[in-house]
Amino acid sequence: MRWMKGAMVLLVSLLGAVLFLGCSSEDDGVTKVELAEVTRSIFYAPQYVAISEGFFEEEGLDVELTTTWGGDTTMTTLLSGGADIALVGAETSIYVYAQEANDPAINFAQLTQTDGTFLVSREPIDNFTWDDVKGSTFLGQRAGGMPQMVGEYVLKQNGIDPHTDLEELIQNIDFGNIPSAFASGTGDFVQLFEPQATQFEQEGIGHIVDSFGTQSGNIPYTVFMAKQSYLENNEETIEKFTRAIYRAQQWVQEQPAHVVAESIADFFEDTSLETIEQVVERYRDQGSYAETPILQEDAWYLLQEIMEEAGELPREVSYEELVNTSIANKIMND
Numbered sequence: 001m002r003w004m005k006g007a008m009v010l011l012v013s014l015l016g017a018v019l020f021l022g023c024s025s026e027d028d029g030v031t032k033v034e035l036a037e038v039t040r041s042i043f044y045a046p047q048y049v050a051i052s053e054g055f056f057e058e059e060g061l062d063v064e065l066t067t068t069w070g071g072d073t074t075m076t077t078l079l080s081g082g083a084d085i086a087l088v089g090a091e092t093s094i095y096v097y098a099q100e101a102n103d104p105a106i107n108f109a110q111l112t113q114t115d116g117t118f119l120v121s122r123e124p125i126d127n128f129t130w131d132d133v134k135g136s137t138f139l140g141q142r143a144g145g146m147p148q149m150v151g152e153y154v155l156k157q158n159g160i161d162p163h164t165d166l167e168e169l170i171q172n173i174d175f176g177n178i179p180s181a182f183a184s185g186t187g188d189f190v191q192l193f194e195p196q197a198t199q200f201e202q203e204g205i206g207h208i209v210d211s212f213g214t215q216s217g218n219i220p221y222t223v224f225m226a227k228q229s230y231l232e233n234n235e236e237t238i239e240k241f242t243r244a245i246y247r248a249q250q251w252v253q254e255q256p257a258h259v260v261a262e263s264i265a266d267f268f269e270d271t272s273l274e275t276i277e278q279v280v281e282r283y284r285d286q287g288s289y290a291e292t293p294i295l296q297e298d299a300w301y302l303l304q305e306i307m308e309e310a311g312e313l314p315r316e317v318s319y320e321e322l323v324n325t326s327i328a329n330k331i332m333n334d
Contacts (some may be wrong), residue, residue, distance in 0.1 A: 031237050033061050036068045036083035040267065042194055042279045043116040044222065046289055047087060048264040050248035059240035070175075071145070078105060084230055085241065087111060089146045090220040090295070091307055093322050098314035106231055108324045109224040109242045109293035111249075114213030115150040116221065116288060117141070118197040120182070120190050120206040128209040130158035134165045139178060139187030143171040146221065147212075149310035151191050154215040156309065182206065194279040195271050202275070214286050219303045220295045221288075231324060243331045246293050253291055257281040293328040 033056075037044065047065075050056050056063045066083070068074040071092045078086040079096065086105070093105040125132055133155070140162075141147035148171060155162045162169050173181050182190040183205050191212065192200070200206040224245065231238055252260055261277035268276055283289055297319045307313035 030060055030062050031240070033063045033085060033237060033241060034083045035063050035065050036074050036077045036086045036088075037065060038067075038071055038074045038086075038088040038222065039069060040067045041116070042264070042268065042271075042276060043112055043283060043288065044087065045260060045264055045280055045283070046245060046248040046252045047111060048267045049251055049260065050244045052263045052266065053248065053251065055244035055247045055251075056241070059244045061237070061240055061244065063241075075105065078225070078227065079103070084234070084237075085224055085226045087222055087224055090223045090225075090300070090303055090322075091146055091149075091312075093223075093225055094304070094307070094317050095314060097317055097322055103227045103229050104322065105225045106228050106324050107220065107223045107225045107295055107322055108231060108238060109245055109328055110220050110222075110290045110295040111224060111245070111293075112222045112288050113218045113290040113299065114221060114286065114288045115147065115154075115211075115216050115219070116283070117147050117151065117191045117193050117212045118208050119210040119212065120192050120197050120200060121209050122182075122188050122206055124207045125209055130155070130160060130210070132209075133158075133160055133189055135167050136188035137168045137170065137186075138162070138166050139173070139182055139190040140169060140171045141178070141191050142173075142175055144312060145175075147191060147193075149306050149312060150212055150216050150219075153306045153309050154212050157215065194282065195268075195275050198275055198278050198282070199271075211286055213283075213288050216306070217302060218287075218296065218299045219306065220299050223295060224293075235327070239327050239331065242293050242327050246328070246331055249289065249291055249293065252280075252284065252289055257284065292332060294325050294332070295323050297323075 068077050071088050074086050074088040075092045077083045090107050093107055097104045140151050152162045179196045197208050201208055257277045257280045260280045261273055265273055265276060300319045300323060304313055304316055
């Protein structure tokens with residue numbers, strides 16, 4: 001488990017230090033919540049809508065958003081008290097639980113329910129099939145990460161052994177350098193997040209031929225989680241937070257893509273409004289944005305199947321152990 005090894009070393013080194021001063025606090029009836037997100041992505045549109053449209057504010061929450069860049073850093077920030085809530089892949093909670101954490105991270109609200117990457121080819125391909133990938137140089141995601149695990153799972157589901165049916169599988173390039181590597185000529189195919197995939201199409205660098213999200217099925221790809229102790233001691237705050245997210249999820253489904261794009265544009269100053277709109281529409285059309293905060297049991301076990309297939313599942317963890325849907329269910333039944 002590559003993630004786990006690196007993350008635990010980082011965690012041990014930081015747990016004894018105070019990374020941030022205070023987390024949730026109340027001032028004049030407003031509760032401050034420190035929220036850490038694993039990366040900045042249009043994939044997380046409902047979260048930004050909850051901020052920009054004032055849904056958190058209407059719940060009496062002052063949400064301070066920090067991008068912590070990476071699953072290991074995000075989880076370390078949460079466990080060490082640097083954040084009250086983290087938006088990160090659900091697999092990180094399994095890694096931590098497997099280390100017999102005294103105060104495990106509990107998944108309480110789902111934000112995205114598919115993988116967020118797309119298969120991009122260097123050359124246009126009419127009537128693409130996955131057999132077109134055989135014998136190619138495939139530029140994949142970092143080994144041990146969720147995008148890579150889903151990528152290999154989808155290849156296998158389509159009859160491709162990523163280690164024998166490809167000319168070369170490249171997984172040693174840092175996440176941030178993958179797009180530039182492909183743009184400079186590395187790889188026949190690449191696995192990319194948005195908006196990079198759409199931007200490459202617009203620039204003629206590559207062509208989107210399929211979606212790993214639609215190919216892999218519904219999984220808890222990014223989830224809001226908090227330490228068990230925080231959930232127990234701040235149930236009202238978690239309820240308010242989840243209610244705001246649920247409102248945002250519904251809003252994103254109901255509004256035209258250009259309205260959603262305008263709402264979140266300030267979070268993506270280097271991306272054109274047109275591109276944001278296209279990406280929102282693509283993610284929404286393929287069902288990537290969860291329509292409710294409830295993490296489904298079958299999706300939880302599919303996640304672990306994908307991790308097991310990749311050799312990265314430290315142990316199977318029951319749905320009841322790390323998933324709490326009581327607050328989400330309460331909100332939806334109000």
